[in-house]
Amino acid sequence: MPPVSRNGMIRPLRQIVIPLAVTWLVMVAVLFLSAGTVQWLHGWLFLVVFLFLALVLAAWLWRVNPEIFAARSRWTGEGTKRWDLVIGPIIAASFIATLTVAGLDDGRFHWAPAPPAAVLVGYVLLVAGFFGLGWAQSVNPYFEPSVRIQSDRGHQVVTTGPYAYVRHPGYIFGLPMTFGLALALGSVLALLPAALVVIMLAIRTILEDATLQRELPGYAAYATRVRYKWIPGVW
Numbered sequence: 001m002p003p004v005s006r007n008g009m010i011r012p013l014r015q016i017v018i019p020l021a022v023t024w025l026v027m028v029a030v031l032f033l034s035a036g037t038v039q040w041l042h043g044w045l046f047l048v049v050f051l052f053l054a055l056v057l058a059a060w061l062w063r064v065n066p067e068i069f070a071a072r073s074r075w076t077g078e079g080t081k082r083w084d085l086v087i088g089p090i091i092a093a094s095f096i097a098t099l100t101v102a103g104l105d106d107g108r109f110h111w112a113p114a115p116p117a118a119v120l121v122g123y124v125l126l127v128a129g130f131f132g133l134g135w136a137q138s139v140n141p142y143f144e145p146s147v148r149i150q151s152d153r154g155h156q157v158v159t160t161g162p163y164a165y166v167r168h169p170g171y172i173f174g175l176p177m178t179f180g181l182a183l184a185l186g187s188v189l190a191l192l193p194a195a196l197v198v199i200m201l202a203i204r205t206i207l208e209d210a211t212l213q214r215e216l217p218g219y220a221a222y223a224t225r226v227r228y229k230w231i232p233g234v235w
Contacts, residue, residue, distance in 0.1 A: 034103025106186035122183025129177025
């Protein structure tokens, strides 16, 4: 049976299809406009793999945590932190820049093409990041795009799944996903804007963690048990 929300209503399929379709079409446009051609093997291969992974992940989340689709359909919500209204667009722009540089590099000018082994590594990283991120989303119904205390949704501390090991698993799995994307597209230069994505995620992690410790009941105690934000034993 299809999953239902807490109020008994079936989750509309458009909460999955429309965001995914828009994301995929934007990626198609950015990649091939940058490449200046649609005859770009790495571009098409990446788009097919990305769509397949996204559909598999969406089907899994639809079964285990359907609330995540409604949560992630809102770019901002009541109480979104002002600093996140700056950081969020920078992260999005850096992601678009990664696609753009990859298109210009591997698709058009061939400045610093990645060797086949690096492209393969890129796909391994992409898959690992994709499903690691999905793991975090599968146990966290509060996994929204913006940073806020979700009082309107009964925000609580999540301590299961990857949150039993690190406090911000969504961000740490974003690292292999972002770098893997650049390499999968056959571009070494695309690692530069990808690095900016990671830097901004680290800054966001610091600010978000401080916000949660101040404002979310129970989070400070959770932080004493789960000491690391990203990588156990490191940070």
